Amino acid sequence: MSVAGVSLLVLPAIFIIGTVWPISIGVVSFAATFVVGILIAGIPAEGLFALFPADIFVLLAGITYMFSVARQNGTMAVITEAAVRLVRGRVAVIPWIFHALAIVFSAMGAGPAAATAVLIPVALGVAQQAKISPLLMGIMVIHGSHAGSMSPLSPIGALVNGAAATAKLPDSSGTVFVSSLLFNITLALTAYLLLGGVGLMRRGSESIRIGPARAKEPMEGHGSPSTLGTVLATQESTTVSAPATLRPQHLATLAGIAALVVLGVGFQFNVGLSAFAIGLLLTAMAPKQDTHAVASMSWSTMLMLSGVMTYIGLVTKVGGMRLLSDALLGAGSPVLAVLLIAFVAALTSLFSATGAVVGALVPVLGAVLGAHASVPAAGALSGVAISSSVVDSSPLSLQGAVLLANVEEHQRRPLFRRLMAWGAAMVVVGSAVPLLLFVLLPMWLG
Numbered sequence: 001m002s003v004a005g006v007s008l009l010v011l012p013a014i015f016i017i018g019t020v021w022p023i024s025i026g027v028v029s030f031a032a033t034f035v036v037g038i039l040i041a042g043i044p045a046e047g048l049f050a051l052f053p054a055d056i057f058v059l060l061a062g063i064t065y066m067f068s069v070a071r072q073n074g075t076m077a078v079i080t081e082a083a084v085r086l087v088r089g090r091v092a093v094i095p096w097i098f099h100a101l102a103i104v105f106s107a108m109g110a111g112p113a114a115a116t117a118v119l120i121p122v123a124l125g126v127a128q129q130a131k132i133s134p135l136l137m138g139i140m141v142i143h144g145s146h147a148g149s150m151s152p153l154s155p156i157g158a159l160v161n162g163a164a165a166t167a168k169l170p171d172s173s174g175t176v177f178v179s180s181l182l183f184n185i186t187l188a189l190t191a192y193l194l195l196g197g198v199g200l201m202r203r204g205s206e207s208i209r210i211g212p213a214r215a216k217e218p219m220e221g222h223g224s225p226s227t228l229g230t231v232l233a234t235q236e237s238t239t240v241s242a243p244a245t246l247r248p249q250h251l252a253t254l255a256g257i258a259a260l261v262v263l264g265v266g267f268q269f270n271v272g273l274s275a276f277a278i279g280l281l282l283t284a285m286a287p288k289q290d291t292h293a294v295a296s297m298s299w300s301t302m303l304m305l306s307g308v309m310t311y312i313g314l315v316t317k318v319g320g321m322r323l324l325s326d327a328l329l330g331a332g333s334p335v336l337a338v339l340l341i342a343f344v345a346a347l348t349s350l351f352s353a354t355g356a357v358v359g360a361l362v363p364v365l366g367a368v369l370g371a372h373a374s375v376p377a378a379g380a381l382s383g384v385a386i387s388s389s390v391v392d393s394s395p396l397s398l399q400g401a402v403l404l405a406n407v408e409e410h411q412r413r414p415l416f417r418r419l420m421a422w423g424a425a426m427v428v429v430g431s432a433v434p435l436l437l438f439v440l441l442p443m444w445l446g
Helices: 003-020 025-040 045-049 054-072 075-086 091-130 134-147 155-166 173-194 197-201 225-238 248-266 271-284 287-295 299-317 320-329 334-349 354-370 377-393 398-405 409-445
Strands: none
Touching: 003 025, 003 299, 003 320, 025 045, 025 299, 045 299, 054 075, 054 091, 054 155, 054 248, 054 271, 054 287, 054 299, 075 091, 075 248, 091 134, 091 155, 091 173, 091 197, 091 248, 091 398, 134 173, 134 377, 134 398, 134 409, 155 173, 155 354, 155 377, 173 197, 173 377, 173 409, 248 271, 271 287, 299 320, 299 354, 320 354, 334 354, 334 377, 334 409, 354 377, 377 398, 377 409, 398 409
16 A cells, blocks of 8 residues: 555544544654654655644734633623623523624634633623523624634634645635634524524513632543543633622733734734733733643643644655545535535544634645635634534534533433534535535525
8 A cells, every 4th residue: 555545544443542542642743653654654754743733823822821821810801791781681691792792702813722712611601690591602702602613813713724724725814714603503403493492582681790600520431531621620720700890900802902913904914923922021021821821721732732743744744645636526526525625524523623623624625625616715724623623512522512511410411412403403404515515505696
């Protein structure tokens, strides 16, 4: 078998090993890079180091550090408290408040994983007080986080745009962001109507105490060990209480978030380096929090994405992506090939992380689209990005596992089954519907 074929066979093995055993997918990816790159392909280490995505790593690390500081100094809790108080006890609006907060947090740079980790404990605490279904509240937060996840400032959005640029696809960052935003808002509306929102609309204003739900250890067997290990590691840092007053440090943090948007979008400054600089200035206001901020950063996520993207670079270098794209082109129809890529993205992300899946499959999509100019690239990229993210409500994925870990123990077993059902439905809905809306419909109308 050729080196290209071996590299492709190792790729699903990486995800299987990282899902079944409590081993980081990033570690497995780097090990696979050594075995395939050095031992099989004979590529020197210097050639493999050149494949390391330094720009993506700095982006993820900078944004994660800045928002970790914002979480530690209580700014995220202040925003949440203010948003809940605005509704004045109108229970029916509360899930939408947390949905909107998840969109804003994710789009402004926190990303879906961080936005969910920050909001889920607080949202479930409010849901418990207001007698709102934890399934409804959790799904509203998760789809909110993905509605904002394709923003150019979000780690996942930056990853998609970077992978698309590497694959020589046209810049579609705005289209992908808006498509994901509208699609996830529609999914949230559907969940709201199906999972108890109608009943909430019949209730009046009520007094609600703001506070996080108590985090509990996930039930054994509910999710992969690697995923649940990440969840347990985030519990202490994500359980917050809302400060009663807006302090100078909170005002400075809000100004810093706004400055990051202006610098990144308005002046095209490097977002990762800008976030480090802003985070440092915020840390200087309370130096003792720096240790906690660094410790609570999602190092496992950065390791995972760096490892997977390095290995994907190796697969591309040895011709594996070309081999896979040629096989998909043999499907007989470029639309069918795009559908297959989207379906594989959704199915894989059901058990894994969105960033890793997107990083693996966007280069394949680029090869398919390069051979078929008739397929709208922006629509196809939107479809693959959406399909890989909307299934993350699964309890076997990080965000669904965070939700499961924060509910009362007696709620876990039924919630696990319902989350699995919703996640499985998203595999079909998330791959087929975006293809219809963003690929087939423009082709028919055009």
